[in-house]
Amino acid sequence: MSRRGTLTRERVIAAAAAVADRSGLAGVSMRSVGGELGVEGMSLYHHVSSKDALLDALAEWAIAKIDLPPPDAPWREAMETRARSARAVFVAHPWSIAMIESRPAPSAALLTHHDRVLGWLFAAGFTAPLATLAFSTVDAFVYGFALSETNLPFLPSPGAEAEFAATVSPDPGAYPNLSRSLTELLSSGDYTYPSEFDNGLTLILDAIQAQLDATRDA
């Protein structure tokens, strides 16, 4: 849309993100990103070496948006902040979820992230096996939850409730437990699916905390 100024690698990546936000990852083509910048698709090759390189850069762009507390932050707060921030980025840019994890080579940005996370845990006295368990479990949860959340409006959430009820209700006999669950959750009044993220995260972090305490006692 902004067709002024000279092309830079940064402007190309930002334009690609804008196209992805608007049209999904499938809408990102060299020509469409060029169009976003008022330029032919072929011009982009002066700033990125290939479409694949552009996608790698796009993955890094998303990772960089995740809030990463400082190395000396307390482990639990830091893990929560990072998890919530990652989820917010994934919801704002759904195309980034599968992408961050599916680029063939782990980027320097991702390695830095991982190193920082392990730093919080080691500083708190985690052993390497427990740190790995904590890290991989929380990360898997965050990625998987975001994946479900952005693509599967399965449980009540603003706007999705009606759709979901419409899918399940026509034949309650076909999905009796889904119907029951829906009815019970909605009757309680204050239920929203998004709050399940904090519930799950707390469940996992509490369990890890308990294991950490057990390690210390031993």
Added chain:
Amino acid sequence: MSRRGTLTRERVIAAAAAVADRSGLAGVSMRSVGGELGVEGMSLYHHVSSKDALLDALAEWAIAKIDLPPPDAPWREAMETRARSARAVFVAHPWSIAMIESRPAPSAALLTHHDRVLGWLFAAGFTAPLATLAFSTVDAFVYGFALSETNLPFLPSPGAEAEFAATVSPDPGAYPNLSRSLTELLSSGDYTYPSEFDNGLTLILDAIQAQLDATRDA
């Protein structure tokens, strides 16, 4: 590859899965799937209405491969069996991970899955909120773990250790905690990243079990 017999919807879907296994989702085109069957790409339109419909069918094909214990199975065993089976399917067909959750409309197969899972939990005395927490947390973990596992050989695993060490080792000062973690885990001798799946699943299911027991006592 098998170019005999008449085309059916099932053969088209199976051919698409074979192409995806071999060349990834990006390698699936109407022409390539046709080629797999010894037929022109245009012929497929007699059996699937569009490429998008073919991808929907492919998602269902993968879901159907996940082992789903009977409605009267004990909840924890059933959840474990389904989780491990889902992970196995995702590892065998990496293209299916993002796909199952990213098709716009939840398929009947997926709704049936969800209903069965809720059935195990309700039979065991879960409240609707606790069932939802259990379900969404376990599912998020399974999806997210599979996503990391197939695309991010970050931690020691057969064959990936060398690569990973090569990425981290050149400059141990850049990733001190990653280096430390790697060293400690490898020195213990029997560590493998894939076993982290069972560890994480157990952590989550133990925590849920504890909440269920607390519910019963109250």
Added chain:
DNA sequence: ACCTGAACACCGTTCAAGT
């Protein structure tokens, strides 16, 4: 009824040509 060939509007990418 099922398969095909040509055609259309797209892709990523290369390269010689313009400025």
Added chain:
DNA sequence: ACCTGAACACCGTTCAAGT
């Protein structure tokens, strides 16, 4: 140095034509 137009080998999809 940076951008472009034409070209190549691909896409998904339509449709008239073949069997």
